[in-house]
Amino acid sequence: MHKLSKIIAILTLIVLSLSFSTAFAAASVVSSRIKDIAKVQGVRSNQLVGYGIVVGLSGTGDSNKTLETLQSVANMLKEFGVNITASSLKTKNVAAVMVTATLPPFVREGDTIDMTVSSMGDAKSIQGGTLLQTPLKAANGQVYAVGQGAVSTGGFAAGNGASSQQKNFPTVGMTPNGAIVEKTVESSLGDSGTISLSLGQPDFTTASRVAAAVNSRYGGVASAANPGRVDITVPPYYRGNVVGFVADLEDLYVTTDNIAKVVVNERTGTIVMGGNVGVDEIAIAQGGLNITIQKNTDVTQPAPYTLGETIKTSNTTTTVKEDKANTIVLQATANVNDIVGALNAVGATPRDIISILQAIKAAGALHADLQII
Template sequence: MLGAILVESEANELAPSVRLKDLAVVEGARSNQLTGIGLVVGLPGTGDRSGMAMRMIRNMAEQYGLSLGTREIRSRNVAAVTVTCNLPPFTREGQTVDVLVSTLGDAKSLDGGVLLQTPLKAANGNVYAVAQGPVTTGGFAAGGAATQVSKNITTTGRIPGGAIVERDVPMEYASDSKLSLLLRQPDFTTAQRLALSINNKFGQIAVPLDAARVEVAFPPAYAQYPASFVASLEQLEVRPDSVARVVVNERTGTVVMGGNVKISAVAVTHGNLTVAVAEAPQVVQPEPFAGGQTAVVPRTEVAVEEQQGRVISMPATATVTELVDALNSIGATPRDVITILQAINEAGALHGELVVM
């Protein structure tokens, strides 16, 4: 497994300024999830064998005045699917959005299929969009009775611009000449800095309510132009703060450490013990005409290799960069770093949050 060690900036004062629009969103300006169930037709024999798709075909035919019996519907060219999409904020009637199409039954592939008109509903049961169009999967699946070849996932596909918005979603982001900004990563210090940046530009109009919310009043000059005011807010520069955190992924050997993580005085030693066990059975045959039987004699070879551990000493208030440099000096791999960090955290010398994924 390949591993990686990523180190963020060394100190908070070196952290770059970020646009407000990249740190926070306006409360009320949110996306909405839409879902529907439909039929994909025109598949080259890769559709459903389940009765669900057949019942959907019969129900659709009845809407057009056709009456079909169960025995009349024998097709592997259709598939029952779920159709989902996210309706972005401020999307208006007549605009189009992308949709995701996924199989419900045992269809093998949606490649080459066409989604029939499918209404998309929100959680309140109202229809806000209608989806239809050819499905693109970005892969293929082909085979016969003995083997099958596939590339990428063909049971899920997309229809770019496949849904037409039929109803506007009400968006109210300003009330009583105020709006609220919600931080993407809640933090009291960042919320305070965000409010200070707004106040330095427009006067005393912003108040941090908690780690995630900053309330902003409209200046008199923007009372009738809320959209222009939000656009001006989005361009303000803010220097964010973050919690001292170390994130490790044991499956991939990835370690991400913030530059504000401090290490107390600690000594670290780490050695590797490798044990290799190999089976090499030997076949023993009797002499000719001896009347014996051929036998297999088990032979096991065990090899043990222990690498000599080295000791490093970290001074108090050591930074994460100094820790990484010291660990690299003793030849520690990313997986070694993960084990060492967990041990340092257990010893109480790691001043920050250790997150193991």
């Protein structure tokens, strides 16, 4: 009786709160800068990769079973006039590594970028080693940077066997500012008199609002080409200062719009939802069947001065209890926040709530994209 009164009180509060839902939704609308929701097309980074060797390790390098390390060291020594066979080398102080880096837009020759150095053999650690000069290539096969320098892993591996200790991953390290840019990736910005904004989340409404915001500031210079792109003609008085024009564009505020979505993680029981999720009038019954099995051991003693024996017997008791289902009725103006709040109040677990949301979606009453990850 107490739980029923509690449910009625909760539903009463929900109904009273629905009268303020429209005003709350209007007040919760947040505008975002164009800088935070879009980027200028053509302004992009490029991935670089290279193969190199790390030397100077303290016996934690690759073993003689790592053939690529043996061959790399032999080839390197030939460049310095030292002829030696790979089979005669000992490489415990050397490790073969892959080097990766990101080439930012608009960098020039001589600028430096960070590198990530990762062991590709059976080295135990590359901490304290030095990466030898390594060309870094892009997807087109051209060299855009050259890296060299000390490697810092921020971790360690010590001991042997069961008594070993390890912190972080000593086979992966960083070389800050270790790569020097040798070739620039030319990026044109407004050379044709137009620029395009690429939305991070393509949406018809948001693209239209971005174009409207730009036109209200600079006249009819913008048009939404598709949900993910807005084309803008650079005004004549900004032709010599495209960077300043983009900076002014990024400070414009736009009210974004997204599809209603509910994201659930069944592994962790996490539920994340937007505030614009709507639900039709629906009734939800939540209950459960509890089955308890208890096993007891009894001892039977014979009467005194008899030839009987003590006997142990096992008795199993099975108890079945079916909880009374809690029924919740929500009006069509309710949202998922109301549903989750009411279900939490009656003791539903996160996994119960996920199952109920899936059932509401299957019934066609949940007006949102239900995404399960």
